[in-house]
Amino acid sequence: MPSLTSVAERILARAKKLDAYLEAQNIAYPSFDDDTLDQLPNELQDERWALGNDTNELKQLSRGAAQTTLDCAFNWTDSLGLRVVYRYKLANAVPLDGTASYAEIAAASGLRENLCQRFLRIAMGNHIFAEDPETQRVRHTAASRLLATDSGLCDAIGLEIDELGPASSKQIDVWEKYEQDVAEPSQSAFTMFNETDKPIFAFFAGKPERSRRFGDAMRYFTRGETWDLRHMLTSFNWSSIDQPGAQVVDIGGGNGQISQYLARRTTHVHYIVQDLAHVVSQAPSQLPSDLADRVEFVEHDFFTPQTMEPPAAFIMRWILHNWADKYATRILQGLVPAMRKGTKVLIYEYVLEDHPVTDLTGRFGFQMGSIMTTTFNAQERTAGEYERLLKGADPRYVVDAVCRPEGSTMSIVEVGWTG
Numbered sequence: 001m002p003s004l005t006s007v008a009e010r011i012l013a014r015a016k017k018l019d020a021y022l023e024a025q026n027i028a029y030p031s032f033d034d035d036t037l038d039q040l041p042n043e044l045q046d047e048r049w050a051l052g053n054d055t056n057e058l059k060q061l062s063r064g065a066a067q068t069t070l071d072c073a074f075n076w077t078d079s080l081g082l083r084v085v086y087r088y089k090l091a092n093a094v095p096l097d098g099t100a101s102y103a104e105i106a107a108a109s110g111l112r113e114n115l116c117q118r119f120l121r122i123a124m125g126n127h128i129f130a131e132d133p134e135t136q137r138v139r140h141t142a143a144s145r146l147l148a149t150d151s152g153l154c155d156a157i158g159l160e161i162d163e164l165g166p167a168s169s170k171q172i173d174v175w176e177k178y179e180q181d182v183a184e185p186s187q188s189a190f191t192m193f194n195e196t197d198k199p200i201f202a203f204f205a206g207k208p209e210r211s212r213r214f215g216d217a218m219r220y221f222t223r224g225e226t227w228d229l230r231h232m233l234t235s236f237n238w239s240s241i242d243q244p245g246a247q248v249v250d251i252g253g254g255n256g257q258i259s260q261y262l263a264r265r266t267t268h269v270h271y272i273v274q275d276l277a278h279v280v281s282q283a284p285s286q287l288p289s290d291l292a293d294r295v296e297f298v299e300h301d302f303f304t305p306q307t308m309e310p311p312a313a314f315i316m317r318w319i320l321h322n323w324a325d326k327y328a329t330r331i332l333q334g335l336v337p338a339m340r341k342g343t344k345v346l347i348y349e350y351v352l353e354d355h356p357v358t359d360l361t362g363r364f365g366f367q368m369g370s371i372m373t374t375t376f377n378a379q380e381r382t383a384g385e386y387e388r389l390l391k392g393a394d395p396r397y398v399v400d401a402v403c404r405p406e407g408s409t410m411s412i413v414e415v416g417w418t419g
């Protein structure tokens, strides 16, 4: 194990690099009032996240085994503080460039003054809001200001703290009531918590605001460079299938976002977006008219066998991770009647590392996995788990490559067919 000093020196070297850039560009050092590190160029953003990872390591080493584990156990109190802030819209009760007393925040939010004070002070422990030591008036920090001004961030936080986090409290009850390999989306922690037997999206059908928040939160989480669809282009050789007459089937393709993107970057391929009737009936109205002859929407339930001629490829983004192995197997078996030698299945998913990850940025996949379990009784998978899933669905499936391009969150599992 490196000495504390050597970890600290790594941190110092990274901090110096960031400071040097800020100084050269005349940008202020970051503070809890002004998150200037967002202005770093892409190549230094990696350095910034590495600084956070090293700092977290030093923090855990210095707090020690017992206290670090207790910190983990006490996380729920921070979550509760943030949930109170979110639910009572306390960020909107403080002027963006001024201050408010606890009594004023209480009057604006409807939360009792003593509760405002107690829970805002919990949030302040994480530099979400600050209190003037003399007047005890509350002002914004960079974080609390974002809660008042960035609706995407607010929805992302709301989904985690007010929807999925509370639902996860039922996870162990689900295993005890059903079985540990429960596969039904209608028997998830989410459904048990919400006292429904409807899977999440059917449940949301009667709840437009929760449904909107879910959609907007997903858009927030998947914005930015590492999610950019351009990574799809470098993770597979599209020119190998871009021939006259070629067809690509976008399984559960929703509004056809992936197919539209690929249609603009390939010349010949015709894209068939398959989805359920209610999606397929709406999606074509959002299709740009210049893509009308390249992208087609067809109703197809992916649990039923394909009846079309073998296409050049099937693509699936964010499909298999929503389903337990039992159902993911059926989805893959549904493709079999349209598989021939040369047909590809391109699974575009987060592919989980097959070892524990301790750095803060790399833990994302495991967090996603917990979300899939709580919500659908599903999971993220490692490359080995995809391989086993495919072989179990049909031994003629073969994993040709797993490619995660530099800078990409997502990977393509490229699957062939031995015939």
Ligand SMILES: C[S@@+](CC[C@H](N)C(=O)[O-])C[C@H]1O[C@@H](n2cnc3c(N)ncnc32)[C@H](O)[C@@H]1O
Pocket (backbone or CB within 6 Å): 251, 252, 253, 254, 255, 257, 258, 274, 275, 276, 279, 300, 301, 302, 303, 316, 317, 318, 319, 322
């Ligand atoms: C998480 S979304 C992914 C959408 C799209 N692939 C994308 O990456 O933007 C899952 C999609 O699967 C579709 N879906 C769910 N059950 C389905 C089924 N039985 N047959 C076909 N599509 C289904 C949903 O309507 C939704 O469009």
